[in-house]
Amino acid sequence: MILQPAALALQLIALLVSLMGIFAGYYGIKILGHWDPASGSEGQLELERRTYLVSTIMSYILSFELMSLFLFIYTADDLHSLFTGAMCAAGTLAVNSFGYPTLILKILNFLLAGVWLIVNHADNRGYDYPLIRVKYRLLNLVVPLLLLESGLLFAYFAGLKPDIITSCCGSLFSHESGSFSGDLASLPHLAMQIAFFSGMAITLASGLFFYLRGRTGYLFSIAVTVTFLIAIASILSFISLYFYELPTHHCPFCLLQKEYGYIGYLLYATLFGGAVTGIGVGVLMPFRKVGSLSSIVPAIQRRLTLVAFVCYLMFTLVTIWKMIFSGLKLVP
Amino acid sequence: MIELSGITKSFNSGKANQFTAVDNVTLVINPKQITVFKGPSGSGKTSLLTMIGCMARPTSGRIFLRGVAAAVPFQQDGVEVVEITSLPERFLNDIRRSTFGFIFQQFNLVKGITVLENVMLPAYPTGEGRADFRARALKLLEQFDIVRLAGQRVELLSGGELQRVAIARALINNPSIIIADEPTAHLDSKLSQEFMTIVGCLKGEGKSVLIASHDPIVFDSLLVDSQVEMRDGAVVNSRSCR
């Protein structure tokens, strides 16, 4: 158990997000069960009013998730001095087995909440509530994950006892470590670089094609998702090295620090922004032909594609820029 | 043209205090005319107008708007009829904003802000540039001869002035149909006459006007094209005055 203002703040947010999630999920189930747009009955009118509440709650959840994601990493970094051997956030998160699952779930929930809002946006533009069932089924998938995330967060902070010897960045991401993160870091630089740049190239090309021609949307969306994972592996494997200018420091969190010009915020903002919008394109693909949405969805998809394209392009450009101008040269 | 078919509105359905405000009304309202809904209070006039004006949805029945398609953003080209009863609130609202202007019994002006701001209020959420609708509001104030009041708070206005502000506000989004609910209930005879003169001008501009009233100055006016008489939620008599 740790009584630190930021830890308390994070647990407070988790509590609020859970409560909001339960509330939204409850009305989601009610809406799924009793929805009848043809009726003008008072019950239906009440449900329609509730949809505004659920959308509002979800947009708040999305922004809270995004803000608390960075606060979580920052807090982990701040707390590292309490744990012998922890040099930064990477070490603090490894103090007990709940740290990394919480982080991964936070990212996942952010992406899901973003996708939900994209679907919601499309649904609101159709005059016959075309996606109402899709939307609330998706909601019922998101809510349990939100609750799980909060549970993990509480478990993580409850299990933090200052002074447990933990691994620091250096050893956590070292070649000897057999852990998941260690494996990523030990991926060969050259292979990762090839995977990263070809992934980005395929994503950008398919995005451009989809933007111009309106075809191969699924390909683009899958490329975005796969490249998102490759990009995170690449940050661990080689991108971080160029920024730290150290051949052994693989930490994905120190990039967020002042010493590196807060470049991490730009990298992660573009990566997450691109992922949410790019996945959104794919999720909307099945609804291009739905009557009331046939002219709306393609327009929304084009805009999402543009955002995803620009985000990923920026991520790539920043990476290339640093690879050229970094003091570190990785010789494959 | 507005077509109503089997419109029913009931409240507290399924409970002991259930009551039906509008009962199975079928009606056609012609465009570019003045139509008066006549009847005692509680006869369902106001409820009917709120449903026509996209403020509330009927419990059952259908309402068709013909010839307003241009004002409906999602409508595809070439479709002339919009069936409004099954639309979600945000679409009803779009139609309401662009097609209908409302004048209320109590005028319903917002206290504490100026006449000009009151007139502009319906345009705020449309996303139109402020300068554009401000110019239009000033033009309307000029048309009704109340430009000098533009900067005044509405609390300080006389009844006649309030009425003109309310009419100007109803016109700010340039609607094709004006709905007025008991507009002369709080006016003396002179002002009621004046109101009918203004309504005549609006009709002259090609707008449809729907008025709910039990004031003889309104329903006996020579300007009125058709009368719909209501009682207990049902139409008892509907006739053209021409």
Add this chain to the structure above:
Amino acid sequence: MKRAVERHLNILEFTLASLLRRKVKNLSLLTMYLLVIFMLASLVFFVTALKREAAMILNDAPDMVVQRLVAGRQDLVPAEYAAEITRIRGVTAVRPRLWGYYYDALNGANYTVMASDDPNTTSDKAAIGAGVAKVRNLAVGDLLPLISYDKAPLMLEIGTIFPSASDLIAADMIVISPRDFHQLFNFPSGQATDLAVSVRNAKELPTVAAKIAVQFPDSRPILKSEILRTYQSVFDWRGGMALLILASSLLSFIIFAWDKATGLSAEERKEIGILKSIGWETSDVLLLKFWEGIVISLTAFLLGVVLAYGHVFFLSAPLFAQVLKGWSVIYPNFKLVPVVNAYQLAVLFFLTVVPYTTATIIPCWRAATIDPDAAMRY
């Protein structure tokens, strides 16, 4: 895109006008909000500044201190220990330290008395901290009488007074010569209170500590990093405790905000009814309420943070000082060095604005879903 921006601007403008129209209600809300943020911000600033202060003091502390334990209590360290530790590989110097506490019956204060390492320190001279100078009303050149263990007075002339700026530790300090120290406390010679050990390479500290612990089973080596960690966690703990106590005020504020948001006045309900009747949609009213929350939150947040900054860094946090620094008669009178960063502000934001916003979601939605035809049903 342009339309969406215009819509926001138009509604925001109306929001500002509405807030100003209901001055009394909004001012009371703002005041409560401000007060809560002020308290929390003062607390967070203060704790962070103290943590930094502690870290700075420890900067000058030795990397390792070796104590001796007898029956679980700290005891004096014989001088031979120092000689033997010096021989351990990697150790560069071992410095026996002489220090203790002196109770001043005149004003009930405890001073920390330390023997100087400086061989040039002359007897009958003392260097004192600003806190001691203040309670005893002393200036350089004055005489400070201390009572020895055998009640014989020891007269010391004040040579130096440590500057008071930013010093938690030196405030209650009296530094005297080793000879005077032995005389004052009847301190046995050939012994030390503890040993300060310097090591060439900081990475070898744990190894050296382990060797010392093996060689002298009754010794207790303490590393600076351990002290630092303990300090951090103590301050975090204290800050967290105080926060939990303040949580009750936060909670009552949230209830207050909820109440304010739920209890829409008849006039406000009517106004929203009018807006909806003339063509505002539920999401437009939600947007209006959202901007209202943002304007109130940001105003309260900025003002609260600025006031807390003044309270902590200019006035030295009179409201919290006693609780958080520890209690003593000689209270170190120092100005904290301002430390404010985005992290603290984010924590504050999460502790105040986020719960407030959450508490107002449902009341705002209730207000926004007033039926548009309600305005016609009067």
